[in-house]
Amino acid sequence: MAFCVSQSLEDVKDTSEVEKPLKVALICGGPSAERGISLNSARSVLDHLQAEDVEVDCYYMDQQLRAYAISPSQMYCNTPSDFDFKLHSLAQCFTSQADFLRRLKSSVDIVFPVIHGKFGEDGGLQELLESAGIPFVGTGSSAARCAFDKYEAAKELSRHGFVTIPSFLIDSPEIDKAALVEWFKANDLNPSSDRVVVKPAKSGSSIGVTVAHGLDEVIRDAETLLKEGIDDRIVVEVFLQGCTEFTVIILDTGSGEQVQPVALLPTEVELLHGDGQSIGEKIFNYRRKYLPTRQVSYHTPPRFPVQTIQSIRSGASKLFTLLNLRDFARVDGWLLPPSSSFNKSNDFLVVFSDVNLVSGMEQTSFLFQQAAQVGLSHRDVLRLVLNRARTRYPSLSNFPQVGLHGVDGSPQTSKRKVYVLFGGGSSERQVSLMSGTNVWLNLRGCKDLDVSPFVLAPQSRGESPESRSIWALPYACVLRHTVEEVVDGCLEALDPRFSAVSGSLKAQVMSELSSSGSKVDYNVGSGVPTKLSMSEWIQHAKDDDAIVFIAVHGDIGENGILQEMLEAKRIPFTGSGVKASRICMDKAVTGHTISPLSSNGVYSAKRVVYKTAELLHDCGDNSQLWLSLQDKLEDSSICVKPAADGCSTGVARLCCARDLTVYLTALKEKLPRLLPGSLGKPHGIIELPATIPDSLIFEPFIQTDDILVCEESQIAWEGKHRWVEITAGVIGKKGAMHALHPSITLKESGDILSLEEKFQGGTGVNLTPPPPLICSEEAVRSCRERIELVANTLQLEGFARIDAFMNVDTGEVIVIEVNTVPGMTPSTVLIHQVLAETTPLFPREFFRAVVDLGSKR
Numbered sequence: 001m002a003f004c005v006s007q008s009l010e011d012v013k014d015t016s017e018v019e020k021p022l023k024v025a026l027i028c029g030g031p032s033a034e035r036g037i038s039l040n041s042a043r044s045v046l047d048h049l050q051a052e053d054v055e056v057d058c059y060y061m062d063q064q065l066r067a068y069a070i071s072p073s074q075m076y077c078n079t080p081s082d083f084d085f086k087l088h089s090l091a092q093c094f095t096s097q098a099d100f101l102r103r104l105k106s107s108v109d110i111v112f113p114v115i116h117g118k119f120g121e122d123g124g125l126q127e128l129l130e131s132a133g134i135p136f137v138g139t140g141s142s143a144a145r146c147a148f149d150k151y152e153a154a155k156e157l158s159r160h161g162f163v164t165i166p167s168f169l170i171d172s173p174e175i176d177k178a179a180l181v182e183w184f185k186a187n188d189l190n191p192s193s194d195r196v197v198v199k200p201a202k203s204g205s206s207i208g209v210t211v212a213h214g215l216d217e218v219i220r221d222a223e224t225l226l227k228e229g230i231d232d233r234i235v236v237e238v239f240l241q242g243c244t245e246f247t248v249i250i251l252d253t254g255s256g257e258q259v260q261p262v263a264l265l266p267t268e269v270e271l272l273h274g275d276g277q278s279i280g281e282k283i284f285n286y287r288r289k290y291l292p293t294r295q296v297s298y299h300t301p302p303r304f305p306v307q308t309i310q311s312i313r314s315g316a317s318k319l320f321t322l323l324n325l326r327d328f329a330r331v332d333g334w335l336l337p338p339s340s341s342f343n344k345s346n347d348f349l350v351v352f353s354d355v356n357l358v359s360g361m362e363q364t365s366f367l368f369q370q371a372a373q374v375g376l377s378h379r380d381v382l383r384l385v386l387n388r389a390r391t392r393y394p395s396l397s398n399f400p401q402v403g404l405h406g407v408d409g410s411p412q413t414s415k416r417k418v419y420v421l422f423g424g425g426s427s428e429r430q431v432s433l434m435s436g437t438n439v440w441l442n443l444r445g446c447k448d449l450d451v452s453p454f455v456l457a458p459q460s461r462g463e464s465p466e467s468r469s470i471w472a473l474p475y476a477c478v479l480r481h482t483v484e485e486v487v488d489g490c491l492e493a494l495d496p497r498f499s500a501v502s503g504s505l506k507a508q509v510m511s512e513l514s515s516s517g518s519k520v521d522y523n524v525g526s527g528v529p530t531k532l533s534m535s536e537w538i539q540h541a542k543d544d545d546a547i548v549f550i551a552v553h554g555d556i557g558e559n560g561i562l563q564e565m566l567e568a569k570r571i572p573f574t575g576s577g578v579k580a581s582r583i584c585m586d587k588a589v590t591g592h593t594i595s596p597l598s599s600n601g602v603y604s605a606k607r608v609v610y611k612t613a614e615l616l617h618d619c620g621d622n623s624q625l626w627l628s629l630q631d632k633l634e635d636s637s638i639c640v641k642p643a644a645d646g647c648s649t650g651v652a653r654l655c656c657a658r659d660l661t662v663y664l665t666a667l668k669e670k671l672p673r674l675l676p677g678s679l680g681k682p683h684g685i686i687e688l689p690a691t692i693p694d695s696l697i698f699e700p701f702i703q704t705d706d707i708l709v710c711e712e713s714q715i716a717w718e719g720k721h722r723w724v725e726i727t728a729g730v731i732g733k734k735g736a737m738h739a740l741h742p743s744i745t746l747k748e749s750g751d752i753l754s755l756e757e758k759f760q761g762g763t764g765v766n767l768t769p770p771p772p773l774i775c776s777e778e779a780v781r782s783c784r785e786r787i788e789l790v791a792n793t794l795q796l797e798g799f800a801r802i803d804a805f806m807n808v809d810t811g812e813v814i815v816i817e818v819n820t821v822p823g824m825t826p827s828t829v830l831i832h833q834v835l836a837e838t839t840p841l842f843p844r845e846f847f848r849a850v851v852d853l854g855s856k857r
């Protein structure tokens with residue numbers, strides 16, 4: 001490898017003061033549809049728990065509950081499909097569960113389960129560990145069985161005086177329609193039309209949850225869930241019209257068998273308009289939970305009366321005790337306004353609806369959001385949970401309490417300052433937030449760096465680059481799902497009325513946590529957001545002798561404007577310079593620049609560029625335009641994309657004039673997305689640009705063969721067209737860029753790679769490096785050489801990503817686009833590639849290497 005860092009992952013661990021680290025087994029995966037979220041959670045836990053006094057071993061359980069010992073590097077595959085594909089070659093499979101338990105018994109001190117849903121939260125894994133006498137974090141098997149079943153948990157809570165949502169249980173394929181009709185009538189519902197919620201009794205992440213209108217739709221949705229095997233118990237609940245959803249984390253601060261629950265500050269879940277549905281019918285579904293979207297906004301603490309917030313906290317803590325929960329949990333519920341359809345009283349009514357025994361632990365999950373509000377970093381809260389569980393087992397009494405200090409402590413003046421900038425106003429801004437958050441959290445683990453997060457606010461009309469707003473962010477303000485939410489959170493934090501209320505609530509929670517005896521110093525709780533102009537921010541960077549880590553996708557982060565302003569002040573920054581950024585921002589200009597490389601086997605797709613305004617002037621009948629495009633591009637299938645956008649935004653395959661009309665009409669009407677089935681060929685959700693792009697590019701759709709993964713991770717590929725779509729990272733100094741192993745990405749939702757497949761764990765397979773069945777080592781080597789040629793011709797530096805089509809026989813490439821600020825999310829393919837190198841780089845090392853390259857520019 002042409003570029004490497006001086007230290008390996010093992011080298012950066014300081015073990016001088018630790019005689020024997022606590023060995024933790026992280027178990028993820030599982031059989032449920034939440035496996036992708038489990039992998040995201042486990043990766044986050046690994047990032048923040050692994051340290052000099054805690055050693056983490058990783059294990060994975062597939063859908064058949066076969067257990068595997070996996071390397072930490074495999075944890076950074078982004079999907080369950082990736083895991084399954086690579087298991088046979090990279091992981092050790094245990095011959096039986098007994099064999100797996102023997103390994104755990106002999107090699108680890110405690111298990112940290114991170115399996116969501118079935119087996120992970122229903123008591124299955126817990127019972128297995130209990131049978132072998134293996135210590136573990138979380139609730140025991142008996143309590144888990146009751147708490148995880150929504151119907152049984154509600155019955156138990158009702159028995160203890162809690163108000164619960166009226167529900168009906170379907171536990172047989174033969175649905176008792178008469179009984180269901182009676183239930184409708186008993187709750188003043190019209191069996192023909194009134195809305196109810198249908199959901200699995202034993203599932204999470206809102207998987208399988210629907211809103212049904214009347215008896216017929218209830219039966220249809222319930223039969224679908226039963227038939228698909230999502231659950232064998234289906235709950236029908238009254239639809240709570242006009243109510244507000246909330247969720248709250250509870251930490252058990254007791255010791256041994258003594259439970260002392262402390263509820264953190266709840267989060268209000270606000271569902272917004274944006275997808276054509278009325279606000280009343282929306283549910284907090286899987287996509288809204290795990291993809292950045294403006295359809296949902298979070299408020300911590302909630303915008304409820306203080307007395308109501310305290311009622312939620314006290315009720316959640318009581319629930320935690322009554323259901324015999326342990327260590328930590330998340331409880332979801334509803335706040336019913338006075339005199340509503342289900343609440344006839346004159347006061348707000350709190351109703352708890354779901355218990356989550358293994359709360360999501362992705363980087364911006366509710367666990368970390370709410371912990372940060374009271375001064376706890378990711379590292380702190382995970383260690384509090386681990387310390388609590390450890391006190392329950394006499395076998396771990398010799399281990400000292402794992403420390404809550406160190407990397408996350410107060411910044412030292414001797415540290416090199418790094419400013420991480422993310423956000424912006426492009427359609428890629430939410431992915432930018434994910435990238436910047438991931439970079440910031442990883443670099444915080446470098447003991448010689450002082451890393452500060454900043455968000456670039458969306459641009460206001462007529463605002464110059466120099467006057468654009470940048471917010472300096474406290475820890476808690478970063479952990480949001482959208483840029484707009486971050487900015488709103490900053491404004492909220494500066495509101496004197498809000499800060500007074502939230503400050504009082506935070507102080508109370510901190511006091512309750514401290515009374516447990518835990519050594520908590522709340523080192524991320526101080527500070528308020530500060531608003532700066534771009535000019536002021538650049539001057540601060542200059543005064544601090546900081547290096548700027550650019551994580552702004554699109555916008556001024558990739559068009560050269562930010563780079564030019566930083567260069568003018570001689571401020572070092574990551575990534576490519578002004579000229580390369582400007583060239584690569586426009587796909588048409590990129591293609592023109594590399595066109596002389598055709599003699600070297602590097603090609604650019606034939607392109608036609610139109611001003612969008614011309615196309616939208618009259619987009620009623622596009623027959624002539626379609627014929628013209630086919631003639632100019634010499635193809636009957638055409639790919640359309642914005643000239644200066646990324647992250648698959650607005651990228652679609654068009655096969656006829658009707659498709660072109662549908663696409664242009666959606667842009668003209670400023671629709672947020674095209675839903676599956678909108679176009680002629682199968683596709684997933686196509687996110688559209690936030691603003692109408694200046695220009696659109698049309699190019700031939702390069703036909704590739706489907707690559708299928710069969711049983712035992714075997715690949716089926718016809719190889720008829722001999723071209724595959726790849727993405728390849730490059731890293732190094734200008735003129736000497738090194739190409740990483742390219743990845744072939746299998747698309748599951750259609751011809752165009754969707755937002756989920758790029759950035760959300762749960763879908764797709766990345767073949768890194770390309771397997772010999774598809775292309776030879778010689779073809780891959782030739783491809784990498786050509787990718788390096790492209791990178792050096794474009795004068796890229798630092799790091800970047802090049803998307804292309806590769807000929808599997810010759811290694812020739814057709815360049816699609818070049819990203820000078822590539823995705824840096826926890827599930828980005830770039831991490832797979834640096835981990836596949838001869839000298840692998842883990843995320844923290846990789847981002848540190850990028851910082852070092854920027855420092856030497």
